Amino acid sequence: MNRYPLWKYAILVVALLIGALYALPNLFGESPAVQVSAGRTSVRVDVSTATRVEEVLAEQGLKPSLIQFEGNSVKARFESTDDQLKARDALDRAFNTDPAAPTHVVALNLLPRTPAWLAALGASPMYLGLDLRGGVHFMLQVDMPAALQRRVDVLTGDLRSALREKNVRHGGIARNGQNIEIRARDAETLEAARGVVLDQFPDLQVVETPDGSEFRLVASVKPEAARRVQEQALKQNITTLHNRINELGVAEPVIQQQGVDRIVVQLPGVQDTAKAKDILGRTATLEVRLVDESTEGQSAERGSGAVPFGSERYLERSGQAVIVQKEVLLTGENLTDAQAGFDSQTQEAAVHLTLDAKGARIFRDVTRANVGKRMAIILFEKGKGEVVTAPVIRGEIGGGRVQISGRMSSVEASDTALLLRAGSLAAPMEIIEERTIGPSLGAENIAKGFNSVMWGFAVIVAFMCMYYMVFGMFSSLALGFNLVLLVAVLSMLQATLTLPGIAAMALALGMAIDSNVLINERVREELRNGAAPQSAINAGYEHAWGTILDSNVTTLIAGVALLIFGSGPVRGFAVVHCIGILTSMFSSVFFSRGLVNFWYGRKKKLKTVSIGTVWRPDGGVPAVKAD
Numbered sequence: 001m002n003r004y005p006l007w008k009y010a011i012l013v014v015a016l017l018i019g020a021l022y023a024l025p026n027l028f029g030e031s032p033a034v035q036v037s038a039g040r041t042s043v044r045v046d047v048s049t050a051t052r053v054e055e056v057l058a059e060q061g062l063k064p065s066l067i068q069f070e071g072n073s074v075k076a077r078f079e080s081t082d083d084q085l086k087a088r089d090a091l092d093r094a095f096n097t098d099p100a101a102p103t104h105v106v107a108l109n110l111l112p113r114t115p116a117w118l119a120a121l122g123a124s125p126m127y128l129g130l131d132l133r134g135g136v137h138f139m140l141q142v143d144m145p146a147a148l149q150r151r152v153d154v155l156t157g158d159l160r161s162a163l164r165e166k167n168v169r170h171g172g173i174a175r176n177g178q179n180i181e182i183r184a185r186d187a188e189t190l191e192a193a194r195g196v197v198l199d200q201f202p203d204l205q206v207v208e209t210p211d212g213s214e215f216r217l218v219a220s221v222k223p224e225a226a227r228r229v230q231e232q233a234l235k236q237n238i239t240t241l242h243n244r245i246n247e248l249g250v251a252e253p254v255i256q257q258q259g260v261d262r263i264v265v266q267l268p269g270v271q272d273t274a275k276a277k278d279i280l281g282r283t284a285t286l287e288v289r290l291v292d293e294s295t296e297g298q299s300a301e302r303g304s305g306a307v308p309f310g311s312e313r314y315l316e317r318s319g320q321a322v323i324v325q326k327e328v329l330l331t332g333e334n335l336t337d338a339q340a341g342f343d344s345q346t347q348e349a350a351v352h353l354t355l356d357a358k359g360a361r362i363f364r365d366v367t368r369a370n371v372g373k374r375m376a377i378i379l380f381e382k383g384k385g386e387v388v389t390a391p392v393i394r395g396e397i398g399g400g401r402v403q404i405s406g407r408m409s410s411v412e413a414s415d416t417a418l419l420l421r422a423g424s425l426a427a428p429m430e431i432i433e434e435r436t437i438g439p440s441l442g443a444e445n446i447a448k449g450f451n452s453v454m455w456g457f458a459v460i461v462a463f464m465c466m467y468y469m470v471f472g473m474f475s476s477l478a479l480g481f482n483l484v485l486l487v488a489v490l491s492m493l494q495a496t497l498t499l500p501g502i503a504a505m506a507l508a509l510g511m512a513i514d515s516n517v518l519i520n521e522r523v524r525e526e527l528r529n530g531a532a533p534q535s536a537i538n539a540g541y542e543h544a545w546g547t548i549l550d551s552n553v554t555t556l557i558a559g560v561a562l563l564i565f566g567s568g569p570v571r572g573f574a575v576v577h578c579i580g581i582l583t584s585m586f587s588s589v590f591f592s593r594g595l596v597n598f599w600y601g602r603k604k605k606l607k608t609v610s611i612g613t614v615w616r617p618d619g620g621v622p623a624v625k626a627d
Helices: 006-027 047-059 081-095 116-120 145-166 189-202 223-248 273-281 295-302 357-369 410-421 442-492 499-528 535-563 569-600
Strands: 030-038 066-070 071-079 104-112 135-142 174-175 180-186 204-208 213-222 254-258 261-269 284-290 311-316 321-325 335-343 350-353 373-379 386-388 400-404 429-437 622-624
Touching: 006 116, 006 569, 047 071, 047 081, 071 104, 081 104, 081 429, 104 189, 104 400, 135 180, 135 223, 135 273, 145 174, 145 180, 145 189, 145 213, 145 223, 145 311, 174 295, 180 189, 180 386, 189 204, 189 213, 213 223, 223 261, 273 429, 284 321, 284 357, 295 321, 321 373, 335 410, 350 357, 350 410, 442 499, 499 535, 499 569
Parallel strands: 311 386
Antiparallel strands: 030 071, 030 104, 066 071, 135 261, 135 429, 174 180, 180 213, 204 213, 254 261, 284 373, 311 321, 335 350, 350 400, 373 386
């Protein structure tokens, strides 16, 4: 009646071992570390980088406890934060000889002290949120003038196309700062250009400024339109940061606007700090322009002449200069997807781009009208442009599918695709503040949060053992198993534990023991009604199960609602709460039943059970005493 088959005991033992194994890494804590990773897509980090890190640290007399090369970064662990700070400064000087153009990202980090054998099994500790362990805090400055300038560039190209469609033969269009200058040979042409601007460009205001014998019309962005551009740029950058952080897999990030041109990013429990800094700081945007193949442009490309008016100079990865026109044909805004792959002909690493309908139409028209000319695809990172490739247009390219290739590795192609896929930044950003923030509630409150769980656990155990005797001891063991299992599941999910999560953990303990109280009282009730001990145990668990299931399901529904509609601390509470309900149902019913069956089920002639004193309702005479 009260016996489990061997396979059920095996399941309980396996669950206990797996729970203990994956909860164990949380006991080892963390160690300070310095992480070195590539600051540009053209920079490689490999085993030789790890050797150089070791040499630099040895020259400074610093002895790291471990230097390891993982993926695209080198991590050096230290025993103290003093050594960590000294190592960071030394490595930054060694790898970034030119502070104005850093090639590597050298950042502080915290790495778990999980033993190698546990790490090999995939066991990792939970992340702690900003209110417990802290995390990384970034303050980013959005370059609003650059956003406005980019908008003026787009308006300049659109205005040139509109005048061409209306057959307005102007004397030239050029951007001068934040203004667009339109030159005309006569007043009639000037008025025609003014009409086009007023009819098709409501964001522009025009002023006529004579220039000698020529007529000149100066168009500028209206103040309200400029504010709208800046607001949209800030919103788009926040959305893009969300996408990029999602690509990094960061749990519960905080991204919010501060002031009119700043964005605060807080990443709780982040381990790969250098990668987060790299991804956030790289303002990767894509621009497609035509190469200036005029005589002056070719002379400037060879270095024997000045860059002609209306063109700019950029470098390829090989260092070769390319002179491109200022007019931007396409930007990252026209990009819908970017995937790393390989060139079907050369088998070189490449990035395959998919354009939206507008971008595909523009790209088709441009390639059809410029067959035999070169087109430059420029990738801007941290405000600096680099020509990824400048191929010759062999024919019209339709369908909206474009390939970027140009002596890049597969890792560089993957990183470039990630940045472009995560979204184009409407304006460049610069990290103006970076710090690892400590627990916002202080070490005292953190200790109180953990102590509340431990003291609550201890008081519950003491009460259960005194009131329910051996059954109380079984309930306490099941409660401990529930706590271990809850921590193990959170660790396996790599969840971020916050102070509200600790509150949910304490609540889960109370709900778990409540299920055992229901079971114990049902067993007592059966004994009070005269049932044999073995029958009372079986009936107690069977009859209590329905009540336990109903109460936990209704509570789980409330937790799921918090998880779906909540945010921030509420969501952190809901995650632990929902997982705690599931683990408590397993531990309080099945695990405790296994302990009871193992202890009492083997006794054929059981006369008494140790469940405290069972009183009859008719005068208080004990019916069954504790053995």
